[in-house]
Amino acid sequence: MESKTLEDLVEGNKMYQLVTERLEVKNPSSTDLFERFDMEAELMALILDLYNEDDTDFPYEKLQNFPPDQVLSYLQASHKLYLSKKLPEIELTMEHFFSRYGESHPLLTSLTLFFNQYKNRLVAHIRMEEKEFFPFIKRLIAASKGELTSAEVNEILATKSIDDFNDHHDPIEDDLKEVSALIHTYSSKEETPLPFRVFLNQVELFELELRKHAIIEDHVLVPIAKELERTLKQK
Ligand SMILES: [Fe+2]
Ligand SMILES: [Fe+2]
Structure with a gap:
């Protein structure tokens, strides 16, 4: 997956805030989303999807690989x-x-x-x-x-x-x-x-x-x- 920067994300994206507000900022100077929160890129992306999508067809197995x-x-x-x-x-x-x-x-x-x-x-x-x-x-x-x-x-x-x-x-x-x-x-x-x-x-x-x-x-x-x-x- 391509690495996303903070600027890539729409400002005020509610789901993004909902998910990241609990995470400790590990690298405040980094604009790379995943370096910032010290969490695997794909895991973060999947959790964001889980918040955005309907629960019924979410591919949970993917999350089980982390x-x-x-x-x-x-x-x-x-x-x-x-x-x-x-x-x-x-x-x-x-x-x-x-x-x-x-x-x-x-x-x-x-x-x-x-x-x-x-x-x-x-x-x-x-x-x-x-x-x-x-x-x-x-x-x-x-x-x-x-x-x-x-x-x-x-x-x-x-x-x-x-x-x-x-x-x-x-x-x-x-x-x-x-x-x-x-x-x-x-x-x-x-x-x-x-x-x-x-x-x-x-x-x-x-x-x-x-x-x-x-x-x-x-x-x-x-x-x-x-x-x-x-x-x-x-x-
Ligand atoms: Fe719990
Ligand atoms: Fe519980």
Whole structure:
């Protein structure tokens, strides 16, 4: 693939910003997109495509050829972005509207409540992945590189399995659809009031983001890890 420069990209390209806002700039002086973010060119391009395209016919297998460590660091950078930026931004919008319109729009009370509960579930989901799922995959990667003793490898394979995580990986983004349902029922007879439209927009973008994130976990990371696990078990 030809290397792209920052100038090649349309200024204000929303998807580009959506994807790169979580990445650390490694070479601020470089205008070469991929030197700048220290991520394989093709991986970055495929992730951008994933955000731009419909999920149904996306060639996930292509993403499975990349080093699992790179896929993992993208996912971890995303977790960080959700906790440090996305969730606080949505909360700020809620607080702002609540203090301004809380009395005229009683729905804001239930939305705030819903969102706080949702936030707790999402934080728990991310914490489980960061504390159990990802470290397990990192051990599988280390094992496949020959960095662990065979006793260590056997212990990992005996105590954990990718299937356990896979079975408990909820599509947490689906709950966010409830927000739009709540808002639409509330404002079905008249035009949706401004605070809800702004909030809805933020939530819908976040839902898209989480959906793509889960796709990378389920269709890229899990198959890669399963393959590592399978090969290690055969040894
Ligand atoms: Fe995640
Ligand atoms: Fe997840």
